[in-house]
Amino acid sequence: MKRVLALALGCIALAAAVSEGARPVPHRRRVSRPVNLVWYAERLDGQAVESRQPDEPINPASVVKIATSLWSLERLGPDFRFETRFFARGTIDPARRVLTGDLVVQGGGDPDFHVENAFLVARALNELNVDRVTGAVIVNRRFWMGWENGSEGRQPDPIKRGLLMATRLRQALNPGRWNGATRAAWRELALRRGLDVARPPRVVVAGGAGVDGEADPGEMLVVHRSQPLADILRRFNCYSNNDIERVAASVGSVDDLAAFVAERCGVPRGAVELQTASGLGENRLTPRLIVRLLREFKQTCERLHLSVESLLPVAGCDPGTVTHQFPELADGPNTTAVVGKTGTLTTTDGGIAVLAGIARTGQGDLLFCVAVPRAGGRLRGARHAEEKWVLDLLGTHGGGQPRPCAGMLTAPDTGASVILLGDRVLPPPGGTSSLTPVPEPTAPVNR
Template sequence: MQRWMGRLAAGVLVLCSGMAQALDLHGLKPGEVAVWAAPVEGGAPLVEHRADAAMNPASTMKLVTSYAALGRLGPGYRWTTRLVSAAPIVDGVLQGDLYWVGSGDPRFDQRDLIELAGELRRRGIREIAGRLLLDRSVWSGTGRADDFDGDAERAFMVAPDPQLTNLKVAWLAFYNDELGPRVALDPALPGVSLSAKLSDGGAGACGDVRNRVAIRTAGDSISVSGQLPQACDGARAFVNVLAPTEFARQSFAAAWRELGGTGPAGFGTAVAPAGAPVLASHDSEPLLDTLYYTNKYSNNTMARTLFLTLGHEEAPGSDTPAAAERAVRRTLVEAGISDAPLVLENGAGLSRRERVSARLLGQVLLAAARGPYAGEFMASLPIAGEDGTLKKRFADVGSRLRMKTGTLKDVRALAGYWLAPSGQRLAIVVIVNGPRALQQTAAMDDIVADLIAQAGPHCCAGMAGGQ
């Protein structure tokens, strides 16, 4: 903090209590960056540099979606996944088709699927004579994330899905004990082939196992090769495999087989018959838990699911992405925030098209911090030097700083709050757009640090003025 206080003494910051000074951009060009900061407890902004410019926010867009989700759905909102069938059960055999009615639960995993299928076994069903049919009618579509073709197989590109399971990734579990180096697939998807050529890597450290072995995926095949140190015994790495519906089918097959069930006889997609009896159901964790993972770890799939869920609740059966956009815009307008600079594609910031202004994002921060779910919203943000995407940043500032990060090619962004020792809070937004963005992370961090130093321990006290 001493080096930042030195900058304060040198008079290089913007303004405090009405005293204007030059904003130190730390090597950034004025047209590359937008900066906005204002006290949460009320008062005029401390800095407004290109605050109304339309900027690509990358993952700081998740804050807009999170704010809308808390307001429209509530922190206790849950997704319900159901297995239904109108077919009779005779001597432990379901005599017809079983429908998996998906809700898009963003954190539904293999354990949840085993528990769901276990309800069928507890009902006495041991065989599904008909087909497993996926009812995918909850959304009209999953929206778009265009111009990321080169990243199609990356886990962050997994699209939301009504039957999403394990975020559509499987895990590779590595072992190197008395039986030698080897790898297993978890869950054991029956249609995925796994081949491995692993040798003993000796007594060296493991670190990230993905740096020790080569993992390649192609359709329904996974190959692993390399030297596996003994310290990697128990290490895990995820892989993105299969198309969404095929991943769901094989996940169900693995769960049903683990439970000792037989069938189903086939597979497909169809809308469940109206009024079909519910044979099993699973309620998700509350939305608040999803927000934690969405923002702490910048999960694109979860953010896009929240966006689509807003659309489903806004207008069931309509164009879901369009309804989601209406819901977000209506939330902003109702809060008195102009949506003029807003461009939405999927609500996650995984977009070359999405735009906000620093002022809009800042006003969302102010509205969230002053609203009924302020604690829930702020608890979802990464804590500087401690967790999430800020675990290795701002260690000198520490836990008083909570900010959402944003990273894309040509984009770096930060948006969040600093809590002063006085107990008052400063909302801060810094967005960098341009071909040099990748190299300007440190400059962006320095701007944030300067604003914190400028505000000082008695941040915002007596800074009267309108918003």
């Protein structure tokens, strides 16, 4: 009995020891590194009002898109439209509504061609008695459709990239190949344009997809003209879309862009280091230079009779990164006071968070750039610190003042037009297009 009692007491003691050892060790609280801001702000007359390390180069991330927007506006103009031309390489039987041969596409570098635009092209082909193509849809290397996330997601092999784009177009032309997102896009477009949702356009391409930018394209059937460049830039800037690199590709090289920024801002060429036109990669500008770039952008907008708000997002007006990342600027007493551009990189250069823009205050507009270098792993805290800095800037200069919103962000087909050669224009919604049919050129245009 004593042995049993001793054994029981031993088990109880062991259990107590195990229980004591299993107690969780108190966690040592992680002490986050302080967020180190750099900034520069000045009045419209150029007088500096706030400054901390303004001449230390930082990675501007997607703020580079302001430079790309300015460059393209100066070189192409705000009303520039990209053309995509569709050809029949074969013969059309109107009775059977069949193109015996290939549908050849010569892209002109449209950076914002999507399924909605393909729907317009399909409607035009149906108007021209083409419901079926026995051959393939064949594109050149300047036809892009859908998003790629810029150089980060782009297929490096141009043939594979072209095949991807041709396949996307083939699927968009045929409702039998649509997924849920494409069906939803058609429904939205049909309702917006007053079309029959139950009767989508249909062009069945039986022969697959191909890439060929050299061969004779055949007879031109349809020309698709994009919405104006200014509207395209606003869409790219609101969502900070890295495929703005496609816009730059129609203007020149990244070295050309860097040279343009240096000349326009009056700094040595070596002060501008750009690896991409989107802000991906390792780029270098100083906060002071970013503010100078903003000033040049604003002046160009004024000369072209555009508002900055029609090209860059306004916190509290537009969807996208500015409104999402800075909620106190988007809502409350300072809503719509700031128009600008965000920049974010999670790992490159240790991460970076940037906000550059124009703040409307009771004492006048202020141009500013605020950034947190080496912000990787703490982007939320970095943005909160930047937002607090902007709120303090507004508060010390008479408080934020509202600015007008630029209206709803447009869909990619809004303002786009499709020309049926020798026939008529399929107009944009809400009225008759000002575009007129164009004569067929003696040689195909490959931009």
